[in-house]
Amino acid sequence: xxxxxxxxxxxxxxxxxxxxxxxxxxxxxxxxxxxxxxxxxxxxxxxxxxxxxxxxxxxxxxxxxxxxxxxxxxxxxxxxxxxxxxxxxxxxxxxxxxxxxxxxxxxxxxxxxxxxxxxxxxxxxxxxxxxxxxxxxxxxxxxxxxxxxxxxxxxxxxxxxxxxxxxxxxxxxxxxxxxxxxxxxxxxxxxxxxxxxxxxxxxxxxxxxxxxxxxxxxxxxxxxxxxxxxxxxxxxxxxxxxxxxxxxxxxxxxxxxxxxxxxxxxxxxxxxxxxxxxxxxxxxxxxxxxxxxxxxxxxxxxxxxxxxxxxxxxxxxxxxxxxxxxxxxxxxxxxxxxxxxxxxxxxxxxxxxxxxxxxxxx
Amino acid sequence: xxxxxxxxxxxxxxxxxxxxxxxxxxxxxxxxxxxxxxxxxxxxxxxxxxxxxxxxxxxxxxxxxxxxxxxxxxxxxxxxxxxxxxxxxxxxxxxxxxxxxxxxxxxxxxxxxxxxxxxxxxxxxxxxxxxxxxxxxxxxxxxxxxxxxxxxxxxxxxxxxxxxxxxxxxxxxxxxxxxxxxxxxxxxxxxxxxxxxxxxxxxxxxxxxxxxxxxxxxxxxxxxxxxxxxxxxxxxxxxxxxxxxxxxxxxxxxxxxxx
Numbered sequence: 288x289x290x291x292x293x294x295x296x297x298x299x300x301x302x303x304x305x306x307x308x309x310x311x312x313x314x315x316x317x318x319x320x321x322x323x324x325x326x327x328x329x330x331x332x333x334x335x336x337x338x339x340x341x342x343x344x345x346x347x348x349x350x351x352x353x354x355x356x357x358x359x360x361x362x363x364x365x366x367x368x369x370x371x372x373x374x375x376x377x378x379x380x381x382x383x384x385x386x387x388x389x390x391x392x393x394x395x396x397x398x399x400x401x402x403x404x405x406x407x408x409x410x411x412x413x414x415x416x417x418x419x420x421x422x423x424x425x426x427x428x429x430x431x432x433x434x435x436x437x438x439x440x441x442x443x444x445x446x447x448x449x450x451x452x453x454x455x456x457x458x459x460x461x462x463x464x465x466x467x468x469x470x471x472x473x474x475x476x477x478x479x480x481x482x483x484x485x486x487x488x489x490x491x492x493x494x495x496x497x498x499x500x501x502x503x504x505x506x507x508x509x510x511x512x513x514x515x516x517x518x519x520x521x522x523x524x525x526x527x528x529x530x531x532x533x534x535x536x537x538x539x540x541x542x543x544x545x546x547x548x549x550x551x552x553x554x555x556x557x558x559x560x561x562x563x564x565x566x567x568x569x570x571x572x573x574x575x576x577x578x579x580x581x582x583x584x585x586x587x588x589x590x591x592x593x594x595x596x597x598x599x600x601x602x603x604x605x606x607x608x609x610x611x612x613x614x615x616x617x618x619x620x621x622x623x624x625x626x627x628x629x630x631x632x633x634x635x636x637x638x639x640x641x642x643x644x645x646x647x648x649x
Numbered sequence: 650x651x652x653x654x655x656x657x658x659x660x661x662x663x664x665x666x667x668x669x670x671x672x673x674x675x676x677x678x679x680x681x682x683x684x685x686x687x688x689x690x691x692x693x694x695x696x697x698x699x700x701x702x703x704x705x706x707x708x709x710x711x712x713x714x715x716x717x718x719x720x721x722x723x724x725x726x727x728x729x730x731x732x733x734x735x736x737x738x739x740x741x742x743x744x745x746x747x748x749x750x751x752x753x754x755x756x757x758x759x760x761x762x763x764x765x766x767x768x769x770x771x772x773x774x775x776x777x778x779x780x781x782x783x784x785x786x787x788x789x790x791x792x793x794x795x796x797x798x799x800x801x802x803x804x805x806x807x808x809x810x811x812x813x814x815x816x817x818x819x820x821x822x823x824x825x826x827x828x829x830x831x832x833x834x835x836x837x838x839x840x841x842x843x844x845x846x847x848x849x850x851x852x853x854x855x856x857x858x859x860x861x862x863x864x865x866x867x868x869x870x871x872x873x874x875x876x877x878x879x880x881x882x883x884x885x886x887x888x889x890x891x892x893x894x895x896x897x898x899x900x901x902x903x904x905x906x907x908x
Contacts, residue, residue, distance in 0.1 A: 541755055548817065549745035550769065
């Protein structure tokens with residue numbers, strides 16, 4: 288029987304105590320969990336430690352580490368532990384009587400599958416063309432002289448994305464204000480703009496604005512500003528729909544309540560509808576921003592000057608100079624450095640809004 | 650046509666012979682369905698008019714026509730001698746004279762109770778923050794919720810929410826209060842506190858139009874009861890006439906099913 292923890296304070300949910308976990312666990316479930324966890328730890332940390340000890344550069348040393356008996360041995364151990372976890376979990380899971388033990392078995396099995404996949408995959412790689420791969424893609428010795436170029440690349444990518452997003456929010460708010468109108472005549476221009484942008488690829492829009500408007504009809508736009516304008520128009524179209532949906536998702540009664548107090552349309556929007564809509568559109572807007580960070584790579588087509596290069600153009604240029612594909616790996620890592628914290632932030636915002644804590648205390 | 654009787658005005662309003670609000674020949678169409686049929690209604694100062702009737706009879710639409718949340722398809726709505734159904738009328742000014750309380754509260758969830766109640770004072774009446782605060786506190790005291798000023802609507806019970814909604818309308822100092830089935834979404838044990846608040850309001854002389862299913866409330870508080878069916882005012886009279894001695898068959902059937 289699980290121990291029932293008396294809830295003395297009504298605001299605190301009863302917590303699962305260590306003793307109840309111990310009571311509800313079964314030997315088999317603990318074995319599965321342990322074997323899966325250790326297997327995955329070995330599969331990830333083992334190779335990392337082995338490479339760090341052997342050294343990341345030069346590529347020939349990396350090749351030696353990746354094909355060494357120690358490296359392969361670690362992977363075999365990891366795969367076996369993972370396999371054990373899966374094999375133990377499969378026939379026993381249904382027979383376990385407590386939620387705790389089932390949860391442990393399930394987690395252990397999932398971790399085991401991961402350990403098995405990583406271990407076996409890395410083993411397969413270790414017996415393949417490691418030398419060629421390491422020479423071409425993991426030749427980190429060539430990176431340091433170009434690091435400052437990538438720092439500039441990150442800076443430019445962020446500048447392009449932020450200015451584009453800000454401009455896009457302005458365009459989007461204006462378009463959304465038209466889109467919520469009951470009059471079709473008012474909606475029409477915004478609808479045409481949104482559909483035109485959503486119906487064409489971004490790379491085409493960037494090309495048209497730069498080659499068509501800036502070069503073709505001699506608008507005073509540099510490649511950099513042309514790119515920002517294209518991003519702003521692009522984000523504007525998508526965020527217009529986000530804003531429209533956000534505004535229209537607010538219950539009609541809110542608007543009516545504001546109007547019956549005597550507020551004008553604009554006052555009801557400003558004090559009642561928009562503040563509530565902002566909370567709802569924040570997650571999709573942040574997601575859009577993460578997408579824009581990656582989409583800035585399309586400026587490659589219009590050729591920026593060296594100091595203006597974004598991350599992907601930088602990687603591309605350096606690759607053209609050195610013919611070393613390692614720089615593509617570096618480019619990918621640099622994008623992740625920027626995007627992963629943002630993605631994490633989006634998820635936090637979303638879960639906060641879902642729980643509804645945003646309203647209850649403030 | 651039903652037996653629309655002569656309006657029984659309270660005796661003490663003889664000085665104010667003009668009705669506060671009149672509906673003249675109001676029709677409302679939603680597409681091809683007619684929800685209000687040629688409705689005439691005069692509301693005098695101090696009246697508590699209770700509208701009853703089966704669901705879909707047009708009670709709520711009638712109420713929402715009074716403050717132009719629904720625009721009549723035909724007919725006139727006159728408030729204080731001004732025709733507010735005229736397309737050129739200043740609706741914001743007209744709505745300032747009317748407070749409305751909704752079935753689903755419609756409190757602003759992103760604001761504290763204090764901000765809910767004082768927003769209109771600050772934004773519409775342009776009061777200074779301190780005086781808006783004072784009036785809001787006074788309004789909350791009137792509904793017995795001054796201690797909840799800092800709370801958010803999500804932390805209140807349904808009954809408390811509805812009382813805040815009453816306070817939000819009251820602080821604007823309206824001449825007419827409209828109540829749209831304000832107890833229908835409340836748990837039974839919370840209905841009483843809202844009805845008590847409304848009774849207090851009625852005894853203070855507030856002009857009220859109340860759409861409700863609470864026949865007991867109508868009997869105690871109403872100066873006039875209106876029975877509606879299929880978009881028409883079928884019966885209109887004193888609570889005693891309409892509720893205790895209903896002459897109209899359909900009204901009798903409806904009361905039989907409610908009581």
